[in-house]
Amino acid sequence: MVVEAIPIVDFADFKSNPKKVAQGVFDACKSIGFFYMINHDVPQQDIDKAFALSKQFFDLPREEKEKFLIDEENHGYSTLYSETLDPEHQRQGDHKEGFNFRSFEDGKPFAKLPQLFDQETKFLDSFSRNCHATALQILEAFAIALEIPEEKGGKEFFKKGHSYENSAEILRFLKYPRGGETDYKEPVRAGAHSDYGSITLLFQKDVPGLEVQASRTEWISAPLIPGAIIVNVGDQMEMWTNGLFKSTKHRVTFLPEHNHLDRYSMPYFVHPKDDVPLVPAPSKFIDQTIANPERVITAGEHLRSRLDSTYDYKK
Ligand SMILES: O=C(O)CCC(=O)C(=O)O
Numbered sequence: 002m003v004v005e006a007i008p009i010v011d012f013a014d015f016k017s018n019p020k021k022v023a024q025g026v027f028d029a030c031k032s033i034g035f036f037y038m039i040n041h042d043v044p045q046q047d048i049d050k051a052f053a054l055s056k057q058f059f060d061l062p063r064e065e066k067e068k069f070l071i072d073e074e075n076h077g078y079s080t081l082y083s084e085t086l087d088p089e090h091q092r093q094g095d096h097k098e099g100f101n102f103r104s105f106e107d108g109k110p111f112a113k114l115p116q117l118f119d120q121e122t123k124f125l126d127s128f129s130r131n132c133h134a135t136a137l138q139i140l141e142a143f144a145i146a147l148e149i150p151e152e153k154g155g156k157e158f159f160k161k162g163h164s165y166e167n168s169a170e171i172l173r174f175l176k177y178p179r180g181g182e183t184d185y186k187e188p189v190r191a192g193a194h195s196d197y198g199s200i201t202l203l204f205q206k207d208v209p210g211l212e213v214q215a216s217r218t219e220w221i222s223a224p225l226i227p228g229a230i231i232v233n234v235g236d237q238m239e240m241w242t243n244g245l246f247k248s249t250k251h252r253v254t255f256l257p258e259h260n261h262l263d264r265y266s267m268p269y270f271v272h273p274k275d276d277v278p279l280v281p282a283p284s285k286f287i288d289q290t291i292a293n294p295e296r297v298i299t300a301g302e303h304l305r306s307r308l309d310s311t312y313d314y315k316k
C-alpha cells in the first residue's frame with residue numbers, strides 16, 4: 002500500500018483510550034513505518050535547550066570538537082563526511098557532523114564529554130530519559146495493538162526488552178552545514194538508509210529536508226510540524242515483527258531555497274537490550290516462522306555489524 006503522507010498520531014488520549022491510539026500507531030507502522038507523534042511528554046523548552054546546546058557545540062573550533070572523536074562504542078563526535086549512510090550510491094560521505102551520547106549511567110556520561118556538555122550532564126541525562134520514556138509509550142502501543150498474550154508479557158512485552166542504562170541507546174545531535182561553507186554540491190545530505198534499532202524519535206527544527214521512501218520509486222517529504230516528534234520503525238523492530246512493521250528508507254535532501262541555512266536535527270535511537278533475540282514476537286498478527294533458526298541473531302550482534310559498515314572510526 003502506498004501512503005501519500007506520513008500519518009499523525011495524537012497521544013493525548015493514550016491513558017484514557019490506549020486501544021485507539023495503539024491502532025493509529027499500528028496502521029502507520031504496517032504501512033509507511035513513520036508517524037508524527039503529537040501531544041507527547043517531552044517539554045518544548047527542553048527540546049529548545051537541547052538544540053541550543055547542539056548549536057553551541059558545533060560552533061566550537063574544529064580542533065576542540067576533534068578532541069572527542071567518535072569511538073568504536075558509538076560515542077562522541079563524527080566529523081563532516083565521516084559517515085556514509087548509503088555507501089552503494091554515495092560518492093562522498095554525508096554532509097553532516099554529529100555528536101552521539103551513549104546513555105548516562107548513574108547520572109555519569111559514558112565517556113568524557115566536552116566541557117559545554119559536561120556542565121549540563123543532569124539536563125542531558127534527564128532529556129535522554131524523557132526520550133526513552135516516550136519510546137516506552139510507543140512500545141506499549143505496539144504490544145497493545147499486536148495483542149501480545151498476557152502470559153508472554155502482554156503490553157509490557159517490548160518494554161521489557163529495553164532499558165535506558167546499559168543499553169546501546171543514543172541521543173544524537175546533528176548539524177548539516179549550509180551549502181556555501183563548502184564545495185558540497187549534492188542535494189542529498191544524508192544518504193538513503195534505514196535505522197538500525199527498534200524505533201527512532203526525531204526532532205526537527207526550522208529547516209525541513211527529511212524524505213521518506215513511500216514506495217520503491219517515490220520519495221515523500223516529511224514537513225516540519227511544530228512540536229511533533231517523527232517516529233520511525235528501525236530494522237530490529239522489522240525483524241522482531243517478522244516484516245509486519247516496516248523499517249523504511251529515508252534520507253535528507255536540501256532544497257535550493259534552504260542551501261544558505263544550517264540544518265539541525267536530533268534523533269534519539271532506541272535499541273533493545275543487547276541479548277534480545279530478533280525472532281518473531283508472539284502475536285497472532287505476526288508470522289511465527291523463523292527464517293533461519295540456526296542463525297538467530299541478537300540485537301547486540303545486529304547493531305555491531307551495522308555500525309562497522311557505516312563509520313570510518315579512524316578519520
Ligand atoms: O536529520 C534528519 O532529519 C534525519 C537523520 C537520520 O535519519 C538519522 O540520523 O538516522
Ligand SMILES: [Fe+2]
Pocket residue numbers: 194195196201251
Ligand atoms: Fe535515520
